[in-house]
Amino acid sequence: MPNxxxxxxxxxxxxxxxDLESLIGTWVNPEYNPTRKTPKIIYKADGIGESYATTYAxxxxxxxxxxxxxTWQDAKGAKWYKIVAKKIxxxxxxxxYLLIRINPDGTTCEEDYIRSNLRxxxxxxxxxxxxxxxxxxx
Numbered sequence: 001m002p003n004x005x006x007x008x009x010x011x012x013x014x015x016x017x018x019d020l021e022s023l024i025g026t027w028v029n030p031e032y033n034p035t036r037k038t039p040k041i042i043y044k045a046d047g048i049g050e051s052y053a054t055t056y057a058x059x060x061x062x063x064x065x066x067x068x069x070x071t072w073q074d075a076k077g078a079k080w081y082k083i084v085a086k087k088i089x090x091x092x093x094x095x096x097y098l099l100i101r102i103n104p105d106g107t108t109c110e111e112d113y114i115r116s117n118l119r120x121x122x123x124x125x126x127x128x129x130x131x132x133x134x135x136x137x138x
Contacts, residue, residue, distance in 0.1 A: 019071065020045060020068065020071075020081075022106050023043050023079070023081060024044065024045050025042070025138070026042045027040070027109045027135030027136065027137060027138065028055045028136060028138045029133070029134060029135045029136065030055045032133070034052075034053040034054065038051040038052065038133070039052065039053070039054055040052035040054065040057065040135075040138075042060075047065055048063065048064070048065060048066075049063070049064045049065070049085060050063050051063075051064070063087070063088055064086055064087045065086050065088055066085040066086075066098075067083065067084050068082070068083055069082040069084055069121075070082040076104060079101070080100065080101050081101075081102075082097070082098070082099060082121050083098040084097055084098070085098055097114070097118075097120055098111055098112075099111070099112050099121050099123075099124075101125055106137065107136060107137050108134065108135070108136055108137070109135045109136075109137070110125050110133070111134075111135075112124075112125045112126055112129050112131055113131050114131070
């Protein structure tokens with residue numbers, strides 16, 4: 001019986017560490033030009049993400065996988081994620097190391113990364129960064 005409790009504690013702990021509830025869903029910013037910043041993204045619970053050329057598009061422009069490397073909640077209640085994303089529709093092995101913040105009420109998603117070839121996460125969100133994006137929950 002004690003081994004069963006230990007296993008349960010490990011499973012509960014792992015589930016808490018990868019809580020994606022605030023990330024999962026559709027995020028939009030109709031002001032974005034799709035040649036530079038994606039106006040609509042969807043994070044799915046199965047580790048698949050989709051990018052759309054417009055907020056009203058029904059078919060994704062890109063499909064990618066993602067894995068959560070780290071997640072935490074800050075003192076103000078925002079959820080943070082370090083995510084590695086990879087396109088799955090192309091032959092190239094291109095990865096993105098994303099730093100994501102979901103505001104405490106779950107309505108805004110911010111994302112930033114450094115040049116993907118550096119294979120490291122940004123240490124902070126920089127609204128002036130070329131790669132910074134912000135979306136609202138649809």
